Amino acid sequence: MGSAKNKSNASRKARIAEMRRAEQARERRNRILTIVASAVVVTGLVVGGVVLVQSQSDDSDTAADAKTSGKFVTGKDGVRTWEGTLSRNHVAKSVKYPSEPPVGGDHNQVWMNCNGDVYTKALKNEHAVHSLEHGAVWVTYTSKAPKADVEALAAKVKQTPYTLMSPDEKQKDPIMLTAWGHQRSVTSADDPNVAKFFEAYVQGEQTPEPGAACTGGLSE
Numbered sequence: 001m002g003s004a005k006n007k008s009n010a011s012r013k014a015r016i017a018e019m020r021r022a023e024q025a026r027e028r029r030n031r032i033l034t035i036v037a038s039a040v041v042v043t044g045l046v047v048g049g050v051v052l053v054q055s056q057s058d059d060s061d062t063a064a065d066a067k068t069s070g071k072f073v074t075g076k077d078g079v080r081t082w083e084g085t086l087s088r089n090h091v092a093k094s095v096k097y098p099s100e101p102p103v104g105g106d107h108n109q110v111w112m113n114c115n116g117d118v119y120t121k122a123l124k125n126e127h128a129v130h131s132l133e134h135g136a137v138w139v140t141y142t143s144k145a146p147k148a149d150v151e152a153l154a155a156k157v158k159q160t161p162y163t164l165m166s167p168d169e170k171q172k173d174p175i176m177l178t179a180w181g182h183q184r185s186v187t188s189a190d191d192p193n194v195a196k197f198f199e200a201y202v203q204g205e206q207t208p209e210p211g212a213a214c215t216g217g218l219s220e
Contacts, residue, residue: 016161016203068098068105072183078193082181088133088208095126100170101140102129104180111217112164114138118154119166119220127218131164132180134214135207137198140168141175149175152189162202162214180206 070084086104095106102125111130112123128138137160139153153175157165168176173185177194179201186193203210 072099077184077196079182079184079197086181091126094124095129097125097129099183100172101125101138101168101176101178101183103178103183104132105129107133111214113217113219114164114214115161116158117164117219118157119164121166121220122168123164123166128164128166131214131217132178133208134162134212135180135203135210136162136164136214137202138178139163139165139175140171140178141165142167142169142171142173145174146188149189153194156189156194156198160198160202163198177201179204180208182206 067087067089068085070082070086072080073083074080082103087106088104089106090109091106092108095102097105106126107129108124108126109130110127111134112119112127114131114134114136132138139157141150141153154165157163175186175188177184177186177197179197182201184193184197186197
């Protein structure tokens with residue numbers, strides 16, 4: 001059993017390392033394309049800016065995630081799994097999610113960096129949900145979480161690609177772990193369910209876009 005688990009961990013680490021190398025290559029290509037296309041983009045923005053502003057002014061500031069439907073079902077392992085539909089449209093507005101933190105749904109086209117990033121301020125859900133779509137695990141906590149646990153979890157996140165962490169005073173429990181379509185609460189940083197959740201859901205089978213970038217997004 002130990003040998004099989006070690007092989008599985010080694011395989012996962014190798015797969016993440018390969019994805020990070022591919023991600024760096026994509027970033028180099030994107031920088032080149034950005035330089036080439038910048039003149040065209042600026043021209044398009046000048047022409048279309050007025051039309052865009054007028055169009056947006058006619059809409060409300062919040063969009064209901066109408067295509068997301070379903071409910072949570074809690075398994076014997078304590079993980080709450082969303083059974084139903086999670087929409088994946090890119091939107092420029094705020095989204096009303098059925099849970100806090102959300103486990104998926106429509107989201108902003110720009111993701112939060114999730115390469116072991118620890119944020120000290122609450123994030124906009126629309127950006128963090130995009131990170132979940134890329135296969136990240138999102139660690140959130142309230143002011144009720146012990147400082148020692150927050151520090152220990154932050155250290156774990158910093159060592160784990162495809163993770164991010166931030167405070168969230170709106171959630172119901174002091175410490176929560178979220179992946180696309182999956183979520184659970186844990187009692188402390190030492191709770192063995194933390195490691196189990198990371199092992200199962202960091203770039204896990206639930207990932208809608210496996211291998212997608214966790215850098216090149218928002219950093220604050």
